Amino acid sequence: MSGVPGLERGIAILRLLNRDRRRITAPEIVAELKIPRSTVHRLLQCLTELDLLRKEPGDAFSAGAGVLSLGFEYLASLDIVQLANPILARLRDETNCNTHLAVLEGCNSIFLLRHLSDIPFSATISVGSSIPVYATVTGRMMLVDHSEAEIRRMFKGVSFRAFGDNTPTSVDQLLKLLETDRANGYALGEGVFGNVLAIATAVRGHDNKIVGAISAIAARGTLTRKELLTSVKAKLLAAAREISQSMGASAPDMSGRGRRMAAD
Numbered sequence: 001m002s003g004v005p006g007l008e009r010g011i012a013i014l015r016l017l018n019r020d021r022r023r024i025t026a027p028e029i030v031a032e033l034k035i036p037r038s039t040v041h042r043l044l045q046c047l048t049e050l051d052l053l054r055k056e057p058g059d060a061f062s063a064g065a066g067v068l069s070l071g072f073e074y075l076a077s078l079d080i081v082q083l084a085n086p087i088l089a090r091l092r093d094e095t096n097c098n099t100h101l102a103v104l105e106g107c108n109s110i111f112l113l114r115h116l117s118d119i120p121f122s123a124t125i126s127v128g129s130s131i132p133v134y135a136t137v138t139g140r141m142m143l144v145d146h147s148e149a150e151i152r153r154m155f156k157g158v159s160f161r162a163f164g165d166n167t168p169t170s171v172d173q174l175l176k177l178l179e180t181d182r183a184n185g186y187a188l189g190e191g192v193f194g195n196v197l198a199i200a201t202a203v204r205g206h207d208n209k210i211v212g213a214i215s216a217i218a219a220r221g222t223l224t225r226k227e228l229l230t231s232v233k234a235k236l237l238a239a240a241r242e243i244s245q246s247m248g249a250s251a252p253d254m255s256g257r258g259r260r261m262a263a264d
Contacts (some may be wrong), residue, residue, distance in 0.1 A: 010043050011033055023060040047071060080203065080212055081112050083246045088214060089115045091239045095232045097216035097223070100125060101203075102138040104212070107154060109139040112212075119222050134174050135163040137187040137200035144182040144202065145210055148175055151235065166190060186233060195220050199228050201240045206248030214233040214240055 012033055016024050017122060029040050047053040051066035062093040080101065088099040092115040101113035108130045119220040125131065133139030134155070143151060155171045166189065186201040200215035216228075216236050223232070 009033070009039070012046055013040075013043060013047065014063070016241070017063050019176045023056055023062050024062050025058075027136075034110045043142055079247065080205075084113055084203070084212075084214065084243045085201075087239050087242055088113055091214075091216060091235055092117055094235050095216050097232060100138060100217065102136070102142070102213055102215075104131070104133060104139070104142040106156060109133050109136055109142065109213075111138075117218070119219065129194075131163075132158075132161065135161060135167050136215070137189040137198045138215045140174075140177060140181050140187040140189075141200045141202045141213040142210055143174075144177055144187075146178075151175060152177070164195065170254070171208070186237065190220065190225070197223055197225065197228055199233055199236055201237055203240050204244045204247070205247040206250075208249050211247065214243070 013024075013029055014066075016029065016032065020261045024071065025055075026037065026040050026044060030037050031046075033040075035043075044053065048055055048061070048064070051064045053067075054064040056062050063259070080103070084101045088101060092099045093095075095116045096119060098117050099115045100111055102109040102111045104110075107130075111125050111127055111129045114125060114127055125136075131139070133143060146154070151174065152171055155174070158171075160167070160169045160174075162169060169178055177187070186199055189198045189200075190196075196217050197220055198215055198217040200213050202210045203212045203214060205211040214236065216232050218228070
């Protein structure tokens with residue numbers, strides 16, 4: 001490490017915590033980061049005082065409210081979040097579906113917004129969740145401008161995990177889905193991520209490049225496929241157009257294919 005050792009070590013400790021590891025102990029930090037025990041204890045005390053870590057029973061530590069505050073303040077500063085928030089709330093009210101906004105980061109979808117409907121179901125995605133991009137319809141829509149060669153490079157060596165009974169399990173299956181998504185201007189999924197029925201479309205920025213995707217999601221059995229492909233789809237596409245136009249996109253449709261969007 002170079003620069004400021006104390007800062008770098010503190011950040012390294014925070015990075016050990018993730019969705020699969022919510023708590024960590026000093027001995028674990030010593031073993032994984034090869035930092036002297038006395039240094040680890042000083043760093044833990046400092047991070048706790050800054051509210052970046054929280055002391056838990058059993059000499060363990062978890063992420064403190066300070067970490068969440070920093071993350072949410074950053075997310076709230078993003079133009080796409082500010083612009084999409086009221087539109088997705090309205091889309092939730094109009095469709096009675098859970099609505100989400102996600103952006104692409106590497107091979108993952110990062111969810112920045114969600115508005116929950118009155119109909120609860122188990123496969124809810126929280127703000128800040130990072131999910132493999134192939135496993136959600138929002139993720140697929142963020143890939144539709146990529147070429148086959150780019151997709152194959154992106155997923156070279158990646159092991160596909162089944163998050164639902166219809167999750168694509170190979171790059172070839174993903175490419176086949178993307179071909180359909182690209183032609184339609186929206187992605188449809190049933191049982192791709194959990195036991196849900198979902199539809200998503202892309203959001204574009206001032207240069208008409210995809211900057212994210214929005215989705216409407218309902219539990220299987222609470223909404224028919226026909227309803228999803230008629231009223232919900234129309235409202236979803238209208239919401240994406242509104243967000244994109246607010247961000248300066250000049251194309252009237254989210255697929256980059258005006259004639260097809262008009263036909264939908």
